[in-house]
Amino acid sequence: METPEFKHRFFNPDAELPYGVEPREVADAIRNFYDFYADLNEFLAAEDHGRIETVLRANNALSDFVGNAATEELANATDTLIVNQKPDGFPDLLPTNNDEYAAQDFEVHHGDHGIETKCSKSNGGWQAHNMKTRGSSFSDTSAVTRKTALRTWTRYGSCRYSQRT
Numbered sequence: 001m002e003t004p005e006f007k008h009r010f011f012n013p014d015a016e017l018p019y020g021v022e023p024r025e026v027a028d029a030i031r032n033f034y035d036f037y038a039d040l041n042e043f044l045a046a047e048d049h050g051r052i053e054t055v056l057r058a059n060n061a062l063s064d065f066v067g068n069a070a071t072e073e074l075a076n077a078t079d080t081l082i083v084n085q086k087p088d089g090f091p092d093l094l095p096t097n098n099d100e101y102a103a104q105d106f107e108v109h110h111g112d113h114g115i116e117t118k119c120s121k122s123n124g125g126w127q128a129h130n131m132k133t134r135g136s137s138f139s140d141t142s143a144v145t146r147k148t149a150l151r152t153w154t155r156y157g158s159c160r161y162s163q164r165t
Helices: 021-048 061-077 099-103
Strands: 081-083 093-095 113-118 136-140 148-155
Touching: 021 061, 061 081, 061 093, 061 113, 093 113
Parallel strands: none
Antiparallel strands: 081 093, 113 148, 136 148
């Protein structure tokens, strides 16, 4: 079984990322995730379960799994971000120097600052919290790889167009 390979041609080492995150840290997180993914696939294959792609066939299960694992790896690679401790809270990654978030033990349902991560096997058509609303917006910060995007999260409040509760 082949380990996924980090492809420099899809990586922007000059990306200006928010919250003090360095492109090198993102590259380290991607490499660490690839190692984890390969180890998991080797284990599943040895137990005769097939690859993770086969196990997680349902709708967005694979994208969710990859997104959660990649989010954890990025939080581990930098001192400036922590994973949002609230299940389904957003954004996914919170700045560690935010006193309001720290007072909530980084368990934030609707945060005003942070990074939302999205992973997909597709090159477009990103679906995310409130993407079709006027109540929230994402600003691209130069997608770091072709299929993994980091987006700065800014929340302006709920609105009648929101598709997320």
